Amino acid sequence: MKQNEKIRCEIVAKWSVDPNTSLKQLARKCNKNYYTVRRVVLRLKKDRSIQDKPRTGRPKGLIDENLEKRIVHIIHRHSSMSIRDIAKKADTSHVMVVKIKKLNNIRTFKKKKAPKRSEKQNFKSIxxxxxxxxxxxxxxxxxxxxxxxxxxxxHLATLPGLQYYSIAPGCDLEESQKTVVFTKFGEKILIWQAICQCGKRSTPFFTFL
Ligand SMILES: [Zn+2]
Structure with a gap:
């Protein structure tokens, strides 16, 4: 139900209990403005309806309902499919897929990482x-x-993750500023440390690999 229809319903419910109360009292009971209450009661007396009148203009929502159904169906079947793949499959644009997802309250979440364990291992760990x-x-x-x-x-510069550089139009930077140089088997370091339940910890152990 629409918000304003809900408000009308509330007022009419209070009014129908005691139709002889004054509009001022009714407004106080409903905790609404006097003019709102008056408008609703007059409206009800006039055409006995609390629903909105049909509106002119372009209706809300999508014109192609079949497309909406098709995309929702694809998402149900393939929950891991990307927006662009869904768009390709349904022969539409990815913007449309995003719109339909929003209309249908379908949200996307990041997958969690978990160790690969069999049912037996899971049980055994307990x-x-x-x-x-x-x-x-x-x-x-x-x-x-x-x-x-x-x-x-x-070398911290070669850690995974995106790195950026900013530049004004017409300018150029040295190549070393625009690239991250890394060797395939660069120097690595191993770090080991033990920690105790009580909070004590060992000195960290480092070694080159
Ligand atoms: Zn301890």
Missing amino acids: TLSRKLYEQKSAKKKVCVVMDDETCLKM
Whole structure:
């Protein structure tokens, strides 16, 4: 229901309970403006309708309803398809796909990354962690130590991710300013560190690879 039809409904509901109340009292009861209430009541007395009159002009929404249905269907079938691929498949533009997605409240989310584990591994991880928890050492309040290592490229400029440069029209920059130079097997460094449950940590260990 439209917002203004909803307001009319509220007012009419209060008014129908006691049609003899004054408009001022009714306005106070509905917490609405006196003139709004008066307009609604007069309207109801006149043509017994609380719905909006049909409007002139271009109707809201898409002209091609079949296209809308087709695109929604494609999204249901292939949830991972890109907007441009959907547009190609439905023989329309990607802007139209975006519009239809918005009209139908279809939203897109980033996929989460998760370790690849089988059902058996998933189940095992639960029982193993329980076993670890129930071990005598866990009850004696002995610390649990975690460790992990990672590899990094030595030259920070070659880390993955986009890098930009800005330039005014007609100017030119040196090639070194416009490119990121990287060797395929550049120097790498391995970092290892252990951390304890209680907050203590080892000195980090570095080595070149
Ligand atoms: Zn500890």
